[in-house]
Amino acid sequence: MASGIVSEDSEEFLVQLAWLYFVDGMTQSEIAERLGVTRLRVNRGIGLARARGLVRVEMASPFAAALDLQARLVERFGLRFARVGLADRGADDGHQAVGAALAYFLEEGLARNAWGSIGVSWGLTIENAIRALKPRSLPELEVVSLIGGTVSGLRFNTFGVAANLAQRLGARHSVLPAPIYFETQAMAEAVMASRPFHEQIRKAEEADLAILVTGDLSDRSFLVRDGLPADVTAEDLARAGAVGDLLGQFLDAEGRPIDHPINRRVVGVPVARLPAMREVVLAAAGPHKVPVIRAQLGAGLAHGLITDDVTAELLLAA
Amino acid sequence: MASGIVSEDSEEFLVQLAWLYFVDGMTQSEIAERLGVTRLRVNRGIGLARARGLVRVEMASPFAAALDLQARLVERFGLRFARVGLADRGADDGHQAVGAALAYFLEEGLARNAWGSIGVSWGLTIENAIRALKPRSLPELEVVSLIGGTVSGLRFNTFGVAANLAQRLGARHSVLPAPIYFETQAMAEAVMASRPFHEQIRKAEEADLAILVTGDLSDRSFLVRDGLPADVTAEDLARAGAVGDLLGQFLDAEGRPIDHPINRRVVGVPVARLPAMREVVLAAAGPHKVPVIRAQLGAGLAHGLITDDVTAELLLAA
DNA sequence: CTGTTAGCGATACAAGTGTATTTTTTCCTT
């Protein structure tokens, strides 16, 4: 019902608002008066412009705030690099901060033209990062999915994530047109072995950059909550020794895939291939994810880590 | 209170503030509490971070708001392009809006690598634009002064402008090490004819982009207020038919240099050479500048115009 | 030792902002 609250949400209007507010520093009531609309409209419009990523705040050296944590992470886990943003300790979803940190990391690399193809999975973190990215036109770049998608139309579906990121960057994209999990191991193997899938997965494995996310086994994980096949529960996985997932594959505390059918029904780049990839970064934060992250970093599954200060402290604490 | 709190205006502190405020959306009091400083400090720090250009708001398609005005300016004055920002009609100095517009224009071109060298003069507008620019590293780029500088240490002195812009862009720069006006015509001619000056001016004339500003004859013009030689007054110039200046040279209502000694005592690229330059843009706004701008555009002294909506309307009104 | 001054913290307050609630308008249906 409450679908289109702000009706006059044309880009032109929003750009006007943004200009008058952020560039000229006019007050919302002044703008409302000048444009002949209500202050409410202005207020909502400005919010909308930010939410849509039409205006972004860029920061000169965003990672200057946590230099020490970054250095200690690199040292401790033998990483190539680490980037840590500052979390809002009040809000319980650290996605905001990590998303922004991931975006700044991507901006750096994109400015250097460091990657010809980028592999992504899914999740709120990436979704947030996309919005914080500056729109570009990079027709040479290709965004590839590292993993299948869910059937249900979740907004952070892999298909959507790859498409949105590609659109933001003016790049091409390709996905793995399959569910994350097949009903049976046989079906998954058959599909993965077929020509087009084989080639697509290979393309994913050859991406210049892979952006990984991870989830734990709690209800806070979207994969656990909505993405698991009907016949598998989080309890099953915990009993089999899992602490969380990477690319839909469930890993134990040492970062090894657990011995459970679900790991053989998955469609995506196998975790075992990650160490051979060119550049793999893990973007994850939240106290509940600390064990999973530590497992994955310990197993050498990522070259770089992007997280927030709270998570970084916890990772270093043990 | 914690021990190692960075309580000065260090970049690290400001970046922390900016991150917590703009990325995490925390309130100023929350930030103050978390960092163990007073809210006042946070408030001022955030302002400082903006003023220093440490955080910038970028906007997706900044010139979408005034498409029609731009088209009409191009049509009316036979320009290659026009960019118009939205002025705050309350504030009487339009420098904010034009500065931002100029910055967006430069961002466009810099992203395309459109220029190998950029010529600048001086003024508040350019100063504002520099702060709104994203820092870069373009060691191949050279910023050159199109004009001499003032003796007094005005902060928008040409020398400073060229140096600041170059620093922001990570570029080299060179200036015309002379005052704008010499005491006598003979001195000016002698200097301009000397080898190093001759070469420097030639380099300026060959710049890929020239950014011009202009002033009228009122007290609002910094050149008139502080930059004129002691023996010349604005009244003299007005009597000689001047309506304003371009590169320190005073022009009449048709855009022709007036016949007055001051125009022969100036150190800089002669206005007459502008039409032969590759790309010349005039960045100027304000109702009081309308006659000068119109004169200059009428005489074909610029290929492009960067201004604000108020000025654009007035230019088109006549 | 004392008076002066610069700077910071505390307090206060006016203005600005984000959101919830109620009223009005508009437009569609019957």
Next chain:
DNA sequence: AAGGAAAAAATACACTTGTATCGCTAACAG
């Protein structure tokens, strides 16, 4: 044409921000 639903406007209010003011303290010169 009347009734009803949905959108926009008006109203209200709690909270946030920016700035002015006062008073304390510490540094410093005489």
